[in-house]
Amino acid sequence: MRIGIVCYPTYGGSGVLATELGKALADKGHMVHFITYQQPVRLNAFHANIYYHEVQVPTYPLFDFPPYESALSSTMVDVIINQKLDLLHVHYAIPHASTAYMAKQIVAKQGRVVPFITTLHGTDITLVGKDKTYAPVVTFSINESDAITAVSENLRDETYKSFQIEKDISVIYNFVDTQRFSRRELPHFRKAIAPNGEKVLLHVSNFRKVKRVPDVIKIFKQVREAMPAKLLLVGDGPDRPTIECMCRELGLCDDIRFVGKQEQLEDVMSISDLFILPSDYESFGLAALEAMASEVPVISSNAGGLPEINIPGVTGYMGDVGDVDTMAKHAIHLLQDEALLAKVRKGAWAQAQRFHIDNIIPQYEALYEQVLENQRQAELL
Helix, strand or coil: EEEEECCCCCHHHHHHHHHHHHHHHHHHCCCEEEEEECCCCCCCCCCCCEEEEEECCCCCCCCCCCHHHHHHHHHHHHHHHHHHHEEEECCCCHHHHHHHHHHHHHHHHHCCCEEEEEEEEEEHCCCCCCCCCCCHHHHHHHHHHCCCCCCCCCHHHHHHHHHCCCEEEEEEEEEECCCCCCCCCCHHHHHHHHCCCCEEEEEEEECCHCCCCCHHHHHHHHHHHHHHHCEEEECCCCHHHHHHHHHHHCCCHHEEEEECCCCCHHHHHHHHCEEEEECCCCCCCCHHHHHHHCCCEEECCCCCCCHCCECCCEEEEECCCCCCHHHHEEEEEEEECHHHHHHHHHCCCCCCCCCCCHHHHHHHHHHHHHHHHHHHHHHHH
16 A cells, blocks of 8 residues: 555654554555655654655745645645555644645545545644634544544543544554563663662653653652662653753752653663653553563553553552652552562563554554545445
């Protein structure tokens, strides 16, 4: 198949999932065309079956805000026509679903029928999409999609609750490459971070308010009071200055390292003992799953889709959103009991195997085939 993938090229979960999906499809022989405003961060190696089409957005004095949606639709049309795409798969509803609908209508005028699939990822539904500025367009474009998927049951239910959706939403979970994210012994790296054998805690996010990174610091403070420990903060975002000030005020700077955005996240996972994710909401929690594949137990909130992957006592533990004391208590208990930590490491790894990329990719392929078959049947009527 010739598949167009539209996504955000950033470190967020939707862009990571879309990029890894495209790479996996290319490995299986499909021709994959990425369409976005810059090269996705995880699209970092040449592949004969992968193509990248950059959306150029011209600026004119008339526009206070360059019309990205129009430029994106036009680029979609160009790629559909010239690369003879079979279908579009757009990730994150805003604005990709509406621009795909527009592109579909434009190419239909030229005699081409190209279906599009929309995958919902989280804040496009639970936060941004609910804004009355966007809600009518989000609802319309989702309903006009030829197929709809969500990355967790929780997100599917939230979508039905928040919008008047008239079509079925299929749940296809996020996935992890368990060969890439597998624990490796990196003693020199580990010693550089924890020279005296300290426990290493890890948090990975885009440092937005919804991630509750200050709660990570509060949890770490309690852990640090109970035992020698280090904290790695991977990522960057608007809350970083506040978090840095918080670390200084609490006197934790010597034990906390901001390492910025990391492409080789698997190396950081391999030297970590515990992953902390106390978010207000996670539609799924892809970073937590990658940690599990690296045999790193997870301490998380019980928000959104996290209970679908983090099993208390098996893969880690959970607490209510904002309940720092409970999450810290679980973290300390786990880190102080080596036998329990080893057991939960194995449980985390086993859970990650359920979401192995080889189990999930065929579900997308089957969906593509069904959408194309539905189109063929419609053309025969």
